Amino acid sequence: MVEAIFFSEAEKMYPEFEAVFRKETEGKKSSGRVTNDLISYISEHSTFLNKKSNEWMKSIVEIVRRTSMYFQPQIRTKILNEGWASYWHEKLFLGDDRIKGHEVDFAQVNARVLEMQRVGLNPYALGWRLLMHVEDLVDKGKLSYEFQKIQNSEQRKHYDEHVGEGRSHLFELRRNYSDFMFINDYIDQDFVDKYELFVVGRRLNQSKGVWEYYVKSRDAVQYKQMVIDSMHHPPFITIEESKMQGGEIYLNHHYEGKPLVKEYVGNTMMGIEYLYGGPVKLETSEVDEEKLQMRGDSAGQDREPEPELKRVLYTMKDRKLTRKIL
Numbered sequence: 253m254v255e256a257i258f259f260s261e262a263e264k265m266y267p268e269f270e271a272v273f274r275k276e277t278e279g280k281k282s283s284g285r286v287t288n289d290l291i292s293y294i295s296e297h298s299t300f301l302n303k304k305s306n307e308w309m310k311s312i313v314e315i316v317r318r319t320s321m322y323f324q325p326q327i328r329t330k331i332l333n334e335g336w337a338s339y340w341h342e343k344l345f346l347g348d349d350r351i352k353g354h355e356v357d358f359a360q361v362n363a364r365v366l367e368m369q370r371v372g373l374n375p376y377a378l379g380w381r382l383l384m385h386v387e388d389l390v391d392k393g394k395l396s397y398e399f400q401k402i403q404n405s406e407q408r409k410h411y412d413e414h415v416g417e418g419r420s421h422l423f424e425l426r427r428n429y430s431d432f433m434f435i436n437d438y439i440d441q442d443f444v445d446k447y448e449l450f451v452v453g454r455r456l457n458q459s460k461g462v463w464e465y466y467v468k469s470r471d472a473v474q475y476k477q478m479v480i481d482s483m484h485h486p487p488f489i490t491i492e493e494s495k496m497q498g499g500e501i502y503l504n505h506h507y508e509g510k511p512l513v514k515e516y517v518g519n520t521m522m523g524i525e526y527l528y529g530g531p532v533k534l535e536t537s538e539v540d541e542e543k544l545q546m547r548g549d550s551a552g553q554d555r556e557p558e559p560e561l562k563r564v565l566y567t568m569k570d571r572k573l574t575r576k577i578l
Contacts, residue, residue: 291313291317295310299529301527327484328430332434382434382443386425389418391415396413436476439479481509489504489534490504501530505536517534524568536563536564
């Protein structure tokens with residue numbers, strides 16, 4: 253269980269935490285109406301897997317589940333991990349006397365790895381720059397409230413309290429932060445201005461009939477949100493027992509800005525049907541392509557139109573997929 257992995261670390265510092273948590277959630281779990289652990293639910297309730305001849309499959313399913321859980325922290329620290337590797341690659345390589353005479357070779361390779369793309373996201377480049385930025389902030393005492401009150405750009409640029417504890421702070425950050433915390437806490441306007449970063453937009457050039465990319469914003473808040481939107485974000489799907497009928501499993505996809513990839517829906521649901529031993533229903537949100545096309549064809553349309561969503565229900569029964577608009 254996910255809780256067991258979490259508690260194994262938490263109980264070292266707070267032995268009473270698990271007992272308090274169990275007491276708090278006991279009533280909520282007893283209803284059994286909604287859960288988001290699909291593989292665990294299938295393993296527990298599947299008529300197919302719980303046949304005596306198929307019980308060996310449950311061990312394989314659990315291996316898949318635990319492997320996924322193991323890699324989740326790594327997926328959620330990709331920018332920080334790659335930035336950390338790039339940071340120490342440069343520090344250790346340039347600090348080694350044996351590199352003398354090979355500085356140009358190193359610079360060429362390192363520049364390609366740390367190139368900041370204008371469109372898209374390079375986790376090595378962004379992570380390395382942000383770690384350097386944080387180290388500079390701490391070394392100069394710029395994380396203080398006094399610095400935050402300064403409005404003059406020149407004063408902010410030359411502010412330096414000579415604190416000199418930047419690297420120690422990076423070790424603490426590396427130990428305790430995820431990508432979301434890293435990005436959310438440390439991308440600021442000074443960082444965006446220093447590296448000339450911007451948010452890329454897209455608009456339709458009607459005379460040429462092509463989409464054009466342009467600088468949409470240089471605001472740190474919008475740049476931060478763009479980076480957050482690009483990070484790993486698995487779909488939030490819950491199993492709702494209150495909607496189940498006739499031995500089926502009902503999945504509800506909670507839309508969070510990104511629709512499911514249609515080409516994977518059929519095969520995924522077929523696999524779930526096989527393992528569960530019964531029909532599968534999936535409720536999700538999709539972009540209304542007809543209304544999107546109408547908006548895109550509207551006179552004077554020079555920006556990518558905002559999508560309009562519709563709720564749909566997929567059903568997989570006997571290896572056949574059907575779709576209904578709700």
